[in-house]
Amino acid sequence: MIEEKGSLASQSTYFSTYSATQTLHQLAQQPFHLTGHLTPERIAHYYAEACGLRLLYATEQVNEEILQVLFQLAIESQAISKMAWMQKGEIVNFIEGESSEHRPALHTATRDFFKHPQSSSKAKEAALLAKQQIDRLQSFMAKIDLEDRFHEIVLIGIGGSDLGPRAHYQALRHLQKPHRHVHFISNLDPDEAAQVLKQVQLDKALIVVASKSGTTLETLANEAFVRERFLKGGLKPHEHFISITMPGTPLDDSDRFFTTFYVWDWIGGRFSTTSMMGGLLLSFAYGFEVYWELLRGANAMDKVALIEGQQNLPLLAALLSIWNHDFLHYPTFALIPYVQALFRYPAHIQQVEMESNGKLITQQGQFVDFETSPIVWGEPGTNAQHSFFQLLHQGTTPVSVLMIGFKESQYQEDVQMEGTSSQEKLLANLFAQSLALALGQSSEEKNRFFPGNRPTSILLGQQLTPYTLGALLAFFEHRTAFQGFIWGINSFDQEGVQLGKKLATKLLQCFTEQKEERPTSYSLGEAFLKHLNQVKTPLDPL
Amino acid sequence: MIEEKGSLASQSTYFSTYSATQTLHQLAQQPFHLTGHLTPERIAHYYAEACGLRLLYATEQVNEEILQVLFQLAIESQAISKMAWMQKGEIVNFIEGESSEHRPALHTATRDFFKHPQSSSKAKEAALLAKQQIDRLQSFMAKIDLEDRFHEIVLIGIGGSDLGPRAHYQALRHLQKPHRHVHFISNLDPDEAAQVLKQVQLDKALIVVASKSGTTLETLANEAFVRERFLKGGLKPHEHFISITMPGTPLDDSDRFFTTFYVWDWIGGRFSTTSMMGGLLLSFAYGFEVYWELLRGANAMDKVALIEGQQNLPLLAALLSIWNHDFLHYPTFALIPYVQALFRYPAHIQQVEMESNGKLITQQGQFVDFETSPIVWGEPGTNAQHSFFQLLHQGTTPVSVLMIGFKESQYQEDVQMEGTSSQEKLLANLFAQSLALALGQSSEEKNRFFPGNRPTSILLGQQLTPYTLGALLAFFEHRTAFQGFIWGINSFDQEGVQLGKKLATKLLQCFTEQKEERPTSYSLGEAFLKHLNQVKTPLDPL
DSSP states (O other): OOOOOSOSSSOSOOGGGOHHHHHHHHHTTSOOOOTTTOOHHHHHHSEEEETTEEEEOTTSSOOHHHHHHHHHHHHHTTHHHHHHHHHHTOEEEOOTTSOOOOEEOOGGGGGOOSSSOOOSHHHHHHHHHHHHHHHHHHHHHHHHHHHOOOSEEEEEOOGGGTHHHHHHHHTTGGGOOTTOEEEEEOOSOHHHHHHHHTTOOGGGEEEEEEOSSSOOHHHHHHHHHHHHHHHHTTOOGGGTEEEEEOTTSTTOOTTTOSEEEEOOTTSOGGGOTTSHHHHHHHHHHHOHHHHHHHHHHHHHHHHHTTSOSTTOHHHHHHHHHHIIIIISOOOEEEEEESOGGGTTHHHHHHIIIIIHHOOSBBTTSOBOSSOOOOEEEOOOTTGGGGTTHHHHHHOSSOOEEEEEEESSOSSOOOOEETTEEHHHHHHHHHHHHHHHHHHOBOOSSGGGOBOOOOOEEEEEESOOOHHHHHHHHHHHHHHHHHHHHHHTBOTTOOGGGHHHHHHHHHHHHHHHHHHTTOOOSOHHHHHHHHHHHHOOOOOOOO | OOOOOSOSSSOSOOGGGOHHHHHHHHHTTSOOOOTTTOOHHHHHHSEEEETTEEEEOTTSSOOHHHHHHHHHHHHHTTHHHHHHHHHHTOEEEOOTTSOOOOEEOOGGGGGOOSSSOOOSHHHHHHHHHHHHHHHHHHHHHHHHHHHOOOSEEEEEOOGGGTHHHHHHHHTTGGGOOTTOEEEEEOOSOHHHHHHHHTTOOGGGEEEEEEOSSSOOHHHHHHHHHHHHHHHHTTOOGGGTEEEEEOTTSTTOOTTTOSEEEEOOTTSOGGGOTTSHHHHHHHHHHHOHHHHHHHHHHHHHHHHHTTSOSTTOHHHHHHHHHHIIIIISOOOEEEEEESOGGGTTHHHHHHIIIIIHHOOSBBTTSOBOSSOOOOEEEOOOTTGGGGTTHHHHHHOSSOOEEEEEEESSOSSOOOOEETTEEHHHHHHHHHHHHHHHHHHOBOOSSGGGOBOOOOOEEEEEESOOOHHHHHHHHHHHHHHHHHHHHHHTBOTTOOGGGHHHHHHHHHHHHHHHHHHTTOOOSOHHHHHHHHHHHHOOOOOOOO
């Protein structure tokens, strides 16, 4: 499957010097113009399909020549080799010459249990560890079902321990088992925990404390908050609290938790949905078999990511994204699911893409002279049509858009109005928006003029099932990884979050010093705290 | 209060030709550099306060000179006069020489019931109409309380009939009355209605169908969906369904609704939260007095928007936004509330700003040669710190940020850990992020290098109360209106949504034609429908 050879480190060329990059900059002077050139034949022709997901990209500003050079870019950057290395368990999380995490990124091993698994010893070992946890989970869930002791689950986690699991939980609500309620506590804001606990019957609740490092401030504070409630209620936390963490962390503690499920340092937080982070929640809410189907779908897309050519859906999507961002200079990327169940998917993809690729340096430790991750944002359609689509059509900062739609609804409950169902109306709107953005409209009246030529892709499927959701998950993970591989950056660390943490510690010290009436040790922090002490309950100003 | 005079139309100068604009372009060559120049004195000095909200902007790239020219820009563009005209009920929603809506934008009249109301006949008349509805609402709620017939409310609406009401409802959950449950159905996706109705006890439900025009496709489809459920359940819709609409629309129909509350064409959807659109929901969930307090806070900020100088908080915020977007060229604006209760506020502000100001032409009907609305996006902190903050710190597309924080939590329930409460940790993180983005960090190791000099503002208050929430609402409404006034565009129409609607109708026709085996009338639409018929339930690809 893989033909390229050679070391991935110490490259003498990089993104800006590739010959494909030079050619693409030239081609970008006159990209394919959608307005006036969008034909039914083009719509029929420009698509790729895998795992039941079809990517329609006739409404992107590309033609055969541009596509060909984009795929040359993938070859020059050894994109598929790097993907293969990643899935084999080679060290892809590193920066040459800098102290860095120096690890594999083996999230694909958390679902490598189906046909043709990876044969490298590292990937096999990782999959074995992951499978042991899955087997433990299956027994654990069978016991819960039998005992019927827990009707509620509260997932305490933040970042990757929250966004991915939550988005994927929300996506399958139609499969909810009876008497199973799911809650999330993530924010440091104590009002979130207070609000959530108003709705939880504690004696029936399984509390899951999830932090890979076992030291996440928010998660430990929220654990303490909830633990206090249990004690106040005369309940024994040890009978309700479990954890998900790496072996040996402060959360791997049998004094506090009646059991602990494991993840490892080769699973990045934002790539951890198919690990126990998502597995526990999905199995509790929908049953273990739903989680297993999700894994099956994700694994199928993992295989697709190793294929050469346009049927490699995540690679194609990554190349289109790079075309839009680095060459056509769209600063943002909007993800618009025409699927209400995916309403939290943009927030998940925001983390997957922006935390992975919001980087300043290459893996060779050089500052980049090109654009890395765009800003990722979005809301579901058709809702968004009644909100920010005005700007998409007539604003001065055009946006590249990916829409997601499914032929059939999940509940299969619908209403007919004026001869069509709501599902049909939903899809009509999806296609219409893609056409409107591409075609624009000339008009004598300037307020009814639409410039058009604004790019979209559409990801289309039959129905949002657990399998399809798994494929979607891996599609976006690999779309992000491919962009990182092509740019030659490290998509798997997050050094950019450290400075804020360091300063927050200094600020917290100011709070403590102030309470103890000691002199404050950080004058910039103190200046902010003064404002805090000056704000007052408002009086009517007039 | 207002000193400028003269017609607001037919100006010979506009944004690009103002002398302040020229000067600002020069100043933007060397904006204030935060890294290395942020002092405690600067943090103490750069703030403005109104209605209990304090805007800290020491961490914006401005100095006294830049601020002075920004306020000159406000004078040249007659920003405050235009705000006064708007609040008086003059016609501000127009495009010269084009057929356009030609209306006032009198959302401020929906809360002009306190000290020093507007004295113009148009504003007085509007406020009188609005007050009649409020009095009706108060009686209606008293009756509901007395009869105890409704325990649930389902708001069916989309866009402004959904985002604003929902964001403001979510913001005050700590005040929830017992036995009152709130649900929303907005999306055309029939799965949303199906999912929501699983949780609603229909015989105890008040169904509110909200559409200003009375013709919104999504809302009518969802009304039909819910109505069918009532009939199937042997319940009488007429005893449960009410509407909010303009007088005389298809929703103003006593055959379908047991009562109807009114809005008018001088309230834009995205500015309608203080009308019955938000009033009904907030009064049902929290009590009429909470809604009234919200109005009081919004009205107080309306008055502030008429003040000359830096204490005009929304004007100051608008000028800072224009500085960041038009002169420093940050393409996006992120709203990060360090308040979980405001988790849907970014979605609301997205509509308020992007639908209002995502425009291509001036009010004189000329294409703009400057940037109008930035892309608005965001998620709550501290959650976002564990998601996309990596990019904010080390990405190649810097973002201008507004953070919101409150000294005290709403529930006043908290936990101490290592000497500080969660609320203190939350605020420490807020300030720390602002500092980290401004200061950056030099480092020998390039992956630990932070460029810094990235701008933020902080909006700080004592506590998120109904009054403060009202002030916040009007702050953002006027921040948006001021930007529009300064750019000289029409912030009150939304012609950009029409083309998509028109093409959706053509696409829907293809669906119908296909079902009736007639030839399709729109070949581009037909091409998409073919794809829809080709997608299949996935088979394992390998």
